[in-house]
Amino acid sequence: MLKVYLTDLQAYNEGNLSGKWIELPMSQEDLNSEIKEVLEEGAVVSGFGDTHEEIFITDFEWTIECNLIEVNEYSSLSRLNEQLEELESYDEEDLKRISYLTEHRNYDLETAIEKYEEVVIYENSTLEEVVEEYISQTIDLDDLPSIISNNIDYKSIAYDFEISGEYDKIEHDIYHYVD
Numbered sequence: 316m317l318k319v320y321l322t323d324l325q326a327y328n329e330g331n332l333s334g335k336w337i338e339l340p341m342s343q344e345d346l347n348s349e350i351k352e353v354l355e356e357g358a359v360v361s362g363f364g365d366t367h368e369e370i371f372i373t374d375f376e377w378t379i380e381c382n383l384i385e386v387n388e389y390s391s392l393s394r395l396n397e398q399l400e401e402l403e404s405y406d407e408e409d410l411k412r413i414s415y416l417t418e419h420r421n422y423d424l425e426t427a428i429e430k431y432e433e434v435v436i437y438e439n440s441t442l443e444e445v446v447e448e449y450i451s452q453t454i455d456l457d458d459l460p461s462i463i464s465n466n467i468d469y470k471s472i473a474y475d476f477e478i479s480g481e482y483d484k485i486e487h488d489i490y491h492y493v494d
Contacts, residue, residue: 339395383424
């Protein structure tokens with residue numbers, strides 16, 4: 316899901332770029348081994364033979380589209396790894412819901428993961444279509460006189476849904492957060 320370039324901080328400060336690309340998530344044991352390898356290589360490259368202790372992320376690339384986790388040069392690799400392991404268990408639809416909650420409802424990742432099932436996504440829909448679906452599911456229009464059923468103002472109701480703050484149009488989808 317995420318490739319990071321780990322760099323030995325001490326070697327870098329001494330003018331030597333020493334590091335390697337790794338792909339997360341991985342087991343904690345493998346991660347520790349990769350970090351140890353980068354630090355040992357940094358000590359050799361710098362030529363002082365002392366023990367190096369700090370790494371940082373010089374670069375990163377998402378191997379899937381993911382805007383749920385903030386990555387910077389001093390991000391905790393263990394924490395990133397844990398978050399990515401957890402996100403691997405979700406399908407694309409669930410990740411869209413989680414992303415919606417973090418980006419548009421300002422939840423942190425942990426809270427978004429707790430609440431993602433409360434988000435309904437109407438894909439490739441307009442809010443007016445969502446209103447029509449909602450009304451058809453909640454009211455049997457055949458029971459209403461045609462003068463009423465033919466004059467339902469879906470556009471106006473869609474506007475009211477929009478300003479209620481419960482519905483958001485994002486690209487071609489409508490998101491409804493049932494709080």
